[in-house]
Amino acid sequence: xxxxxxxxxxxxxxxxxxxxxxxxxxxxxxxxxxxxxxxxxxxxxxxxxxxxxxxxxxxxxxxxxxxxxxxxxxxxxxxxxxxxxxxxxxxxxxxxxxxxxxxxxxxxxxxxxxxxxxxxxxxxxxxxxxxxxxxxxxxxxxxxxxxxxxxxxxxxxxxxxxxxxxxxxxxxxxxx
Numbered sequence: 001x002x003x004x005x006x007x008x009x010x011x012x013x014x015x016x017x018x019x020x021x022x023x024x025x026x027x028x029x030x031x032x033x034x035x036x037x038x039x040x041x042x043x044x045x046x047x048x049x050x051x052x053x054x055x056x057x058x059x060x061x062x063x064x065x066x067x068x069x070x071x072x073x074x075x076x077x078x079x080x081x082x083x084x085x086x087x088x089x090x091x092x093x094x095x096x097x098x099x100x101x102x103x104x105x106x107x108x109x110x111x112x113x114x115x116x117x118x119x120x121x122x123x124x125x126x127x128x129x130x131x132x133x134x135x136x137x138x139x140x141x142x143x144x145x146x147x148x149x150x151x152x153x154x155x156x157x158x159x160x161x162x163x164x165x166x167x168x169x170x171x172x173x174x175x176x
Contacts, residue, residue: 032058032145034173038072038092044153044165047090047117049076056171058098066098068111070169078121089120094132107138115153130155132167140175147171 036056040048052074060066071093077085096113115130136149147170154164 029062030060030175032056032060032173032175034145034171036070036072036169036171038070038167038169040153040165040167042165043163044167046076048072048092048167049074049090051075052090052092054092056173060098060100064100064102066100066109066111068094068096068098068113070094070171086121091118091120092116093118096132100138105140107140108136109138109149110135111149111151117155128155128157130164131161134167134169136169143175145171145173145175 034056035053037053038048039045039050039052052072054070054072056068056070058066058068071091073092074090076088076090078088079085092115094113094115096111098109098111100107100109111134113132113134115132117128117130119126119128130153132151132153134149134151136147138145138147148168149170150166150168152164153167154161156162
């Protein structure tokens, strides 16, 4: 229950920050495309296994706001009731907004996004929608962008926001 209220407060504060800083100006707009790795700790770690990589696309406006989309895929093997081992495909998709504090080559950001986790095993699939709040740091080296982020993600189960866990991600790509 406490984790759910922490997520809601984090999302609300991030949204207030994003809206409050809407009038600030940054140096440039740009588009980023790159590779992303996503992981988790604690109970959520099974949802994002060790090999969980994909693509990220982002467009940042002149005022520091950005819209972003990311999708990752991972696979794990699980034993079903002391029976056969099955392959489970786990896919994650996110669509969200970020705000960058433009400081030059090192730019911190906060973001909120809607997420979906799709599990596929033995021909059946299930989808869990969720919410995520993150904070990160972008490092620019000419047109090459490296970013790392950490956040909290919770899933909606039976129309209720259930406890989630800490997630993290890194991305590397090109800006144009």
